[in-house]
Amino acid sequence: MSALTYEDVISKYEPVLGLEVHVELNTHSKMFCGCSTIFGAEPNTQTCPVCLALPGALPVVNEKAIESTILIGLALNCSIAPFSRFARKNYFYPDMPKNFQISQYDEPICVNGYVDVEIETDEGPQSFRIEIERVHMEEDTGKSLHVGGSTGRIHGADYSLLDYNRAGIPLVEIVTKIVPGTGKYAPEVAKAYVAELRDILRALGVSDVKMEQGSLRCDANVSLRLIGSEVLGTRSETKNVNSLRSVERAIRGEMIRHAERLNNGEKVVQETRHFQEDTGLTRSGRSKEQAEDYRYFPEPDLVPVAPDAQWIEKLRAGLPERPSLRRKRLQEQWSVPDKEMAAMINADVLNIVEETVLLGADPTKARSWWLGEISRLANEKEVAITALAITAKDVAEIVSLVAQGELTDKLARQVVEGVIAGEGTPAQVISTRGIKVVNDDGALMAAIEKVCSEQSETADKVRNGHLPAAGALIGAVMKETKGQADAARVRELLLGHLGQA
Amino acid sequence: MIKNSAAEMSAALSSGATTSVALTQAHLDRISEVDGKVHAFLYVDTQGALEQAKKIDDARARGEKLGPLAGVPLALKDVLVQKDVPTTCGSKILEGWRPPYDSTVVANLKNAGVVILGKTNMDEFAMGSSTENSAYGPTHNPWDLTRIPGGSGGGSSAALAAFEAPLAIGTDTGGSIRQPAAVTGTVGVKPTYGGVSRYGLVAFSSSLDQAGPCARTVLDTAFLHEVIAGHDPKDSTSINAPVPQVVAAAKSGDVKGMKIGVVKELNGEGYQAGVRQRFEESLELLAQAGAEIVEVSAPNFEYALAAYYLIAPSECSSNLARFDAMRYGLRVGDTDGASAESVMNMTREVGFGREVKRRILLGTYALSSGYYDAYYGSAQKVRTLITQDFNKAFEKCDVMVSPTSPTTAFKIGEKADDPLAMYLNDIATIPVNMAGIGGMSLPSGVAPEDGLPVGFQIMSPVMQDQRMYSVGAALEAALLSKWGAPLLSQAPALGGAA
Numbered sequence: 001m002s003a004l005t006y007e008d009v010i011s012k013y014e015p016v017l018g019l020e021v022h023v024e025l026n027t028h029s030k031m032f033c034g035c036s037t038i039f040g041a042e043p044n045t046q047t048c049p050v051c052l053a054l055p056g057a058l059p060v061v062n063e064k065a066i067e068s069t070i071l072i073g074l075a076l077n078c079s080i081a082p083f084s085r086f087a088r089k090n091y092f093y094p095d096m097p098k099n100f101q102i103s104q105y106d107e108p109i110c111v112n113g114y115v116d117v118e119i120e121t122d123e124g125p126q127s128f129r130i131e132i133e134r135v136h137m138e139e140d141t142g143k144s145l146h147v148g149g150s151t152g153r154i155h156g157a158d159y160s161l162l163d164y165n166r167a168g169i170p171l172v173e174i175v176t177k178i179v180p181g182t183g184k185y186a187p188e189v190a191k192a193y194v195a196e197l198r199d200i201l202r203a204l205g206v207s208d209v210k211m212e213q214g215s216l217r218c219d220a221n222v223s224l225r226l227i228g229s230e231v232l233g234t235r236s237e238t239k240n241v242n243s244l245r246s247v248e249r250a251i252r253g254e255m256i257r258h259a260e261r262l263n264n265g266e267k268v269v270q271e272t273r274h275f276q277e278d279t280g281l282t283r284s285g286r287s288k289e290q291a292e293d294y295r296y297f298p299e300p301d302l303v304p305v306a307p308d309a310q311w312i313e314k315l316r317a318g319l320p321e322r323p324s325l326r327r328k329r330l331q332e333q334w335s336v337p338d339k340e341m342a343a344m345i346n347a348d349v350l351n352i353v354e355e356t357v358l359l360g361a362d363p364t365k366a367r368s369w370w371l372g373e374i375s376r377l378a379n380e381k382e383v384a385i386t387a388l389a390i391t392a393k394d395v396a397e398i399v400s401l402v403a404q405g406e407l408t409d410k411l412a413r414q415v416v417e418g419v420i421a422g423e424g425t426p427a428q429v430i431s432t433r434g435i436k437v438v439n440d441d442g443a444l445m446a447a448i449e450k451v452c453s454e455q456s457e458t459a460d461k462v463r464n465g466h467l468p469a470a471g472a473l474i475g476a477v478m479k480e481t482k483g484q485a486d487a488a489r490v491r492e493l494l495l496g497h498l499g500q501a
Numbered sequence: 502m503i504k505n506s507a508a509e510m511s512a513a514l515s516s517g518a519t520t521s522v523a524l525t526q527a528h529l530d531r532i533s534e535v536d537g538k539v540h541a542f543l544y545v546d547t548q549g550a551l552e553q554a555k556k557i558d559d560a561r562a563r564g565e566k567l568g569p570l571a572g573v574p575l576a577l578k579d580v581l582v583q584k585d586v587p588t589t590c591g592s593k594i595l596e597g598w599r600p601p602y603d604s605t606v607v608a609n610l611k612n613a614g615v616v617i618l619g620k621t622n623m624d625e626f627a628m629g630s631s632t633e634n635s636a637y638g639p640t641h642n643p644w645d646l647t648r649i650p651g652g653s654g655g656g657s658s659a660a661l662a663a664f665e666a667p668l669a670i671g672t673d674t675g676g677s678i679r680q681p682a683a684v685t686g687t688v689g690v691k692p693t694y695g696g697v698s699r700y701g702l703v704a705f706s707s708s709l710d711q712a713g714p715c716a717r718t719v720l721d722t723a724f725l726h727e728v729i730a731g732h733d734p735k736d737s738t739s740i741n742a743p744v745p746q747v748v749a750a751a752k753s754g755d756v757k758g759m760k761i762g763v764v765k766e767l768n769g770e771g772y773q774a775g776v777r778q779r780f781e782e783s784l785e786l787l788a789q790a791g792a793e794i795v796e797v798s799a800p801n802f803e804y805a806l807a808a809y810y811l812i813a814p815s816e817c818s819s820n821l822a823r824f825d826a827m828r829y830g831l832r833v834g835d836t837d838g839a840s841a842e843s844v845m846n847m848t849r850e851v852g853f854g855r856e857v858k859r860r861i862l863l864g865t866y867a868l869s870s871g872y873y874d875a876y877y878g879s880a881q882k883v884r885t886l887i888t889q890d891f892n893k894a895f896e897k898c899d900v901m902v903s904p905t906s907p908t909t910a911f912k913i914g915e916k917a918d919d920p921l922a923m924y925l926n927d928i929a930t931i932p933v934n935m936a937g938i939g940g941m942s943l944p945s946g947v948a949p950e951d952g953l954p955v956g957f958q959i960m961s962p963v964m965q966d967q968r969m970y971s972v973g974a975a976l977e978a979a980l981l982s983k984w985g986a987p988l989l990s991q992a993p994a995l996g997g998a999a
Contacts, residue, residue: 049600
């Protein structure tokens with residue numbers, strides 16, 4: 001079988017997408033109990049009768065999770081239902097303590113929204129509208145670790161370990177309507193959509209949106225139809241695609257796989273598939289030909305969610321600026337070239353640069369500190385830039401000291417290093433390290449006189465008008481003053497001293 | 502001493518005539534003496550009960566202010582969790598499980614200083630009307646040990662009738678407090694749904710389950726009601742409103758000017774002659790006490806039983822899914838190479854009894870795709886109609902009344918193989934659960950044809966529970982003056998062959 005190229009696929013077929021994104025909210029407590037949600041704790045230490053589904057335990061809705069979900073719905077231009085209900089989704093699995101998941105079914109909290117995403121096409125930037133069908137709340141399951149066996153799956157495992165710390169973490173599921181009309185850009189549009197969602201969720205502050213930790217997970221539904229056809233093809237659902245790049249790869253891979261089957265006269269099987277990071281291919285999971293019957297019914301342990309209209313309006317009024325618009329605004333305000341802007345976004349320093357600028361720093365200087373020296377130190381320490389012990393306020397202060405001539409660029413780097421090393425605020429670092437621009441002319445003159453007498457031959461050359469020789473003397477003076485002098489001032493005073501001013 | 506009411510025991514404790522330890526020991530002795538025949542208890546917490554009794558005696562000695570039921574013993578239905586005390590729900594699947602937490606009802610009892618003697622027998626997961634569905638063997642009716650004590654809370658009602666405890670907690674999903682009360686000659690109340698927290702009540706049918714007080718007098722029941730009721734943030738369906746003043750109502754027992762609605766549809770065909778006779782007599786007594794008797798109609802009650810047997814099994818099929826051998830309780834078939842799925846299957850096969858399996862199957866079917874609308878959906882519509890019937894009727898009366906159960910206690914084994922006949926026991930009690938209102942059963946005498954107790958049911962609107970206590974107390978007083986002694990004094994002393 002000759003491998004199809006992507007170009008072969010798109011010349012014949014139109015892809016239709018459907019994306020389901022699961023977001024773990026960053027509430028302090030779980031969806032239906034008071035247990036902590038902190039990631040990475042010892043297994044089964046963040047559990048209680050409710051999230052372990054002990055007999056008799058009852059769920060109580062986390063109000064903060066409802067607020068977060070409404071915020072997401074509003075940010076995605078959805079209508080917020082005045083009355084929505086939780087439902088039980090019944091199926092047996094060892095990592096689901098109740099053997100049903102509390103979710104929402106036919107009465108979700110947010111419906112009918114959209115997100116516009118922009119991608120670079122052959123004809124320049126183009127915007128695509130992704131329509132949102134629903135945003136609903138549910139709870140996460142526990143985690144299974146299947147030990148032994150070759151597949152890492154429950155079948156064939158020697159035994160399985162269960163960790164219920166994740167059971168009951170609030171999840172929001174964002175489901176698109178079908179997305180036709182993206183043609184060959186389908187993989188890029190999907191990636192841009194997930195990236196835009198990530199940015200929106202981050203701006204809302206409702207989730208950590210860390211795809212690698214699973215706090216943002218994407219399931220991609222892909223089907224193909226012959227170009228011009230109105231009939232939808234059979235779809236596959238690729239689960240747990242855990243990076244933006246993988247979203248693109250998974251969809252591209254599925255498009256090729258579907259096309260190969262269709263070209264060979266085979267049927268696409270409606271099934272769940274698992275994305276494999278190493279190969280970029282998907283592997284068959286359980287078949288969905290016999291659709292599972294989840295026996296949904298309204299959750300009798302919870303009362304319906306009926307958010308107050310005034311509250312919704314208050315939340316709407318407090319929505320943050322849409323990330324894509326904000327990026328455009330900041331780029332204009334700061335006159336940042338496209339490439340630099342992209343670098344800031346990639347390095348994830350946009351927020352902190354803005355914060356620094358709002359504290360009075362010059363945008364170019366603020367950007368260059370965060371993107372340059374501080375990023376370099378973060379890379380060196382292999383930590384996130386926000387994990388460093390330096391704040392926007394510190395950087396703004398340092399920028400201001402340089403502007404006032406209180407620090408040279410070189411000294412400023414020492415201060416930055418000191419702040420990051422935990423030596424305190426810039427002022428504290430300057431004082432304990434004794435960093436100071438020597439601008440006391442008396443002290444400088446003493447050093448100049450000392451250097452000129454030590455290096456009298458060089459001094460004479462300068463006296464005789466050979467100005468390039470001054471460089472060596474200035475260097476010596478700077479050394480004498482431990483680099484704390486302003487080199488320009490030293491030059492000025494030196495030349496005056498030697499009668500060359 | 503053990504034949505006194507809880508109110509009398511409380512007075513004796515307050516006056517120093519007795520101690521809680523002595524009172525508790527007397528009940529423990531009574532349990533040792535008779536429970537071999539009655540089998541009301543699944544677990545007797547001798548040590549825990551005596552420790553709590555001692556604590557209360559010490560507190561009283563220190564002059565601490567104590568509630569009216571402090572130091573009085575109680576029997577707890579085994580469907581409510583109590584920390585470190587085995588809770589089985591009458592099922593093999595929970596054998597040996599000791600809960601790590603207290604239900605809110607138990608926490609309230611402990612705070613009130615009530616002494617919990619142990620856990621009482623019940624139909625498995627509260628599914629049944631005779632306590633024959635307990636995996637640990639049936640409970641026997643103290644009036645006639647060959648007969649059932651009602652169900653599902655037969656252990657609690659039998660414990661009261663056999664003087665093993667003056668107070669008990671039951672739970673009522675379709676009549677499991679009221680029908681056992683009726684057939685044992687005791688008092689039982691299902692409060693308004695949401696009046697008592699369900700946190701720690703092992704769910705059978707979440708939208709119908711309600712824990713409630715059981716005792717031998719209306720006033721004792723009221724005292725216990727006020728101890729366990731109240732808003733609980735751990736139960737979302739718990740009502741955030743003041744507890745109805747049921748003790749005051751039970752004390753005054755005033756029915757002058759009250760309108761009592763007799764439900765046309767809950768009397769007549771299918772009701773035993775003696776049951777109807779006692780019901781009519783009680784109506785006369787209430788009329789003599791100053792109440793006005795009116796007839797009300799509830800045309801949709803005839804669908805209540807059918808709708809109930811769709812809603813309750815549907816919810817139970819989901820509620821009981823958690824019993825999967827993974828985290829607690831029984832585990833069967835966990836041999837080398839066995840899959841989680843096969844362990845779940847085998848455990849549920851062995852751990853659940855026939856009636857529980859029957860209802861899980863019924864409910865699973867009713868919720869299945871393609872059947873949901875016809876079964877679960879229609880049943881919910883019937884539920885709305887029943888609520889509307891009650892609302893309309895309560896425009897014409899303050900409380901509604903009926904016989905609690907169509908018959909007196911039947912023989913153990915008599916209906917065990919006929920689930921439909923068994924389900925009919927609850928025909929008069931189920932509508933109350935469907936509408937979420939309050940219901941009480943109190944003794945109205947014995948049926949002349951078999952000498953067995955008959956129950957009188959009083960139904961009151963949502964959060965108007967005090968009304969049924971007023972009527973109950975008035976009727977109880979009238980009957981007492983007619984009989985000259987409490988009905989239970991007519992009970993044979995644990996006669997009949999067990």
